[in-house]
Amino acid sequence: MTDPQDKPYDDIPGTFVFDADRSREGYHLNQFCISLRLQKNRDALTADPEEYMSRFPMTEAQKQAVRDRAWNRLLELGGNIYYTSKLAAFDGITFQDLAAMMTGVSREDYRDMMLHGGRPIEGNRYKSEWEKK
């Protein structure tokens, strides 16, 4: 059996694997985000963002990342994309446009990349490959 503490996926570049540690850190952030699935909660966030956020015991860093809509930072702080995408949807951002924002390119450039076969695997397997760039 493999050591459950072993994280062989930590050397994948540009990726936050949502494991038990991230899930624990991000629990309240993710529950805040998923609550936005329901209209009544979206209305409450619109009416008073700080009051609505205060209902979830997030860390100050997580709250600031929500305020900043810092999409990658949210993932770094334990957010999971299926949850943070509900916050993006609240802002009217589609999944594909959210992906473009996280990769730091325009929506047109991102869409064009996908139409031409997506981001290639070559050069994108290991962090060491990105460090050479």
Added chain:
Amino acid sequence: MARITAGVGCSHVPAIGVAMDTGITDQPYWKPVFDGFVKSREWMKENQPDVIFLVYNDHCTAFDASCIPTFALGCAAEFAPADEGWGPRPVPVVKGHQKLASHIAQSVILDEFDLTIMNEMEVDHGLTVPLSVMFGETGVDDAWPCPVIPLAVNVVQYPAPTGNRCYNLGKAIRRAIDSYPEDLNVMIFGTGGMSHQLQAERAGLINAEWDRRFLDMMANDPEAARRIEHVEYLRETGSEGIEMVMWLVMRGALDEKVTEVHRHYHVPASNTAVGHIILENHS
């Protein structure tokens, strides 16, 4: 006796459902995606199943972070399409098959697979998109052509169950269905994938060569597919590509040797590589 006659592997990209729901499947962006399902819909009509056993993942809809079952079997009489944030999909309520589902639950748990039993559950695009692509447009006032038994698999929080575990669960599901006394034509769907990464700076990753090899393995070499480790899915197919372990449940429920009836592969649908295969059993 009930028998599993065929397996279907199929992506469940939400945008595919949106394209069908908004009637834009003929647009140049979508046409190549849907052209690959024309033959599948004819085949479904010719081989009308009595029940579909559908393996999918919930996307924080029925299960948020407060409860994460690894395997959850839908034993309810019906499953309503969920509101995922923009209203429920305009598709029919999914009817379950309670007698067969509870038989499978009992059989598989005694076979040492500790399932969670869901007597109430809403279903999201993970379950309804595969039904839509395989049956074609089905309005909210129509009915799906047959009952469906959902099996929700956790692939959101790492670790998902291993491919090997999924494959062996498929075998246990096969034993359960084979021992059900009523004469039923059961199909099993494994859904999700193929390569895609939705998050962070590597979003948009696609690995078509790997995906094609996986489709080959589904057809001819499931023993190799069941041994693929999690880190390979994550690294080679993107963080969300790990959904493909769900295809292993489907494959485990089939004969070792199967006949490939149809295959379809297209990039992209939104952020994802669309993969699809139909495999027929002989016994």
